[in-house]
Amino acid sequence: MVILLQLLVLFLTFHGMESYRRGVYNSRSSLRMASEFKDVIYQLPLQVGQEVIIKIDDILNNGMGLGRVKTSEQKDFVVFVPYVCIDETVRVSVTHNRGTYCEGRLVDIIERNNALRVDPVCPYFTKCDGCAYQHLNIDFQRQMKEKQVKGSLQKIANLQTSNLTFNQIVFTDNAYNYRSKLTPHLVQGGYDGVVMGFLNAANNEVVDIDECSIASKPINERYKQQKLRYKSERSVPLQRKTLLFREWDKGVETEEDVKLITTINGFKFSFYSQDFFQVNYHILPLLLDYVQRQCAGYRYLIDCYCGSGLFSIGLSGSFDAIYGVEINNKSVETAKENLKLNGLEDKNIHFMAAPADAIFQQVQAKHKVDPAVTCVIIDPPRKGIDDKFLKQLKKYSYQRLVYISCEPTTQSRDIKKLLKIGYQVVEITPFDLFPQTKHVENVIVLNKI
Numbered sequence: 001m002v003i004l005l006q007l008l009v010l011f012l013t014f015h016g017m018e019s020y021r022r023g024v025y026n027s028r029s030s031l032r033m034a035s036e037f038k039d040v041i042y043q044l045p046l047q048v049g050q051e052v053i054i055k056i057d058d059i060l061n062n063g064m065g066l067g068r069v070k071t072s073e074q075k076d077f078v079v080f081v082p083y084v085c086i087d088e089t090v091r092v093s094v095t096h097n098r099g100t101y102c103e104g105r106l107v108d109i110i111e112r113n114n115a116l117r118v119d120p121v122c123p124y125f126t127k128c129d130g131c132a133y134q135h136l137n138i139d140f141q142r143q144m145k146e147k148q149v150k151g152s153l154q155k156i157a158n159l160q161t162s163n164l165t166f167n168q169i170v171f172t173d174n175a176y177n178y179r180s181k182l183t184p185h186l187v188q189g190g191y192d193g194v195v196m197g198f199l200n201a202a203n204n205e206v207v208d209i210d211e212c213s214i215a216s217k218p219i220n221e222r223y224k225q226q227k228l229r230y231k232s233e234r235s236v237p238l239q240r241k242t243l244l245f246r247e248w249d250k251g252v253e254t255e256e257d258v259k260l261i262t263t264i265n266g267f268k269f270s271f272y273s274q275d276f277f278q279v280n281y282h283i284l285p286l287l288l289d290y291v292q293r294q295c296a297g298y299r300y301l302i303d304c305y306c307g308s309g310l311f312s313i314g315l316s317g318s319f320d321a322i323y324g325v326e327i328n329n330k331s332v333e334t335a336k337e338n339l340k341l342n343g344l345e346d347k348n349i350h351f352m353a354a355p356a357d358a359i360f361q362q363v364q365a366k367h368k369v370d371p372a373v374t375c376v377i378i379d380p381p382r383k384g385i386d387d388k389f390l391k392q393l394k395k396y397s398y399q400r401l402v403y404i405s406c407e408p409t410t411q412s413r414d415i416k417k418l419l420k421i422g423y424q425v426v427e428i429t430p431f432d433l434f435p436q437t438k439h440v441e442n443v444i445v446l447n448k449i
């Protein structure tokens with residue numbers, strides 16, 4: 001009898017440990033355990049290497065889960081950890097103490113959110129830093145991105161989105177294999193002398209990968225060929241090198257400074273292999289259609305940060321005149337070529353190589369467009385617009401602005417400034433241009449009051 005009881009205790013202990021290891025605590029006893037952890041009081045400061053148990057309350061737009069520990073100082077202390085899901089109870093090992101908060105590494109999932117978790121497609125997920133959300137159901141990823149955009153606007157621009165038209169995030173079915181550009185690193189190492197892949201931010205080392213689950217299939221094919229070639233030729237440089245893979249209408253280019261062409265919505269776009277061109281071709285027709293609807297009825301378009309002219313060319317049928325500005329000479333060169341490629345030379349479309357704020361004076365002095373019937377597209381890099389640019393908008397008071405951004409926090413900062421100079425938000429529409437990653441593209445339409 002005693003032996004039987006001992007065996008039973010052993011079985012239960014082992015079973016419990018195993019479930020815990022796999023993070024599958026869903027039974028009543030696990031719920032009880034998770035709630036027990038909630039009451040643990042921690043002594044501050046938390047030490048690097050110390051393990052804490054937190055419940056995940058939120059996921060922020062940097063991809064990090066946020067939880068809090070109770071402390072002996074009567075206030076909660078924030079801990080950030082990646083690769084978790086909302087409402088999960090997780091064990092975290094502290095990696096950085098930043099004074100007012102800590103960052104950590106996920107050790108174990110004590111209570112798992114089975115409703116929202118999915119198995120990541122990529123075997124390198126969590127080692128390679130390219131994706132933050134492969135462990136989350138795609139619908140939930142998108143809800144979260146909407147919430148993050150709203151959160152930034154509320155926190156940074158003090159804008160209550162509940163009173164505004166906030167459209168559902170726009171997406172396509174291509175949740176994987178959508179990226180048309182990849183820039184992996186190559187370095188000597190590993191058992192066969194070739195390490196090719198992406199960085200792990202924790203140790204700044206290149207993770208060796210054989211394919212990328214968000215890259216397009218043609219890019220993965222080329223990637224594998226290239227990797228095999230490096231292995232057979234033993235031609236990997238000693239210093240870490242960044243490679244380029246760029247998909248276009250006729251395949252994949254790996255050299256810089258090569259002019260490529262891609263076709264979107266029936267328009268041909270030439271661009272240089274290393275230069276900016278949107279990396280998700282699948283969703284671009286939806287983005288172009290949406291922006292076109294927002295600019296409908298205006299006579300003039302000023303396309304700021306125009307790159308190779310995606311919007312100027314894509315919306316070319318809708319305006320009396322279009323003026324594009326872009327700082328990269330090569331992109332302007334291809335934008336001008338794109339007029340020819342699409343038979344638009346006779347249209348009143350002009351591109352200028354200059355900082356974006358330089359366009360307004362030119363347009364007003366030379367062409368005297370009426371700001372009341374002018375729409376301005378603003379599609380800046382991540383850092384957003386600067387005060388010089390803002391001053392020009394204030395000076396000329398264009399009636400409609402369509403602000404497209406891949407960084408909702410700087411966009412929210414700029415929206416706050418635009419509200420101050422007399423604009424009001426008409427509607428907001430996020431686009432899921434980068435599924436599985438923490439990134440989102442957001443479009444905000446504004447009118448001059």
Ligand SMILES: C[S@@+](CC[C@H](N)C(=O)[O-])C[C@H]1O[C@@H](n2cnc3c(N)ncnc32)[C@H](O)[C@@H]1O
Binds near residue numbers: 278327380
């Ligand atoms: C997000 S991309 C948008 C490009 C284009 N609208 C498109 O969708 O293909 C931002 C562009 O702004 C350009 N850029 C960066 N700083 C600039 C500045 N100060 N003035 C004008 N263009 C700038 C970059 O070279 C890049 O082409």
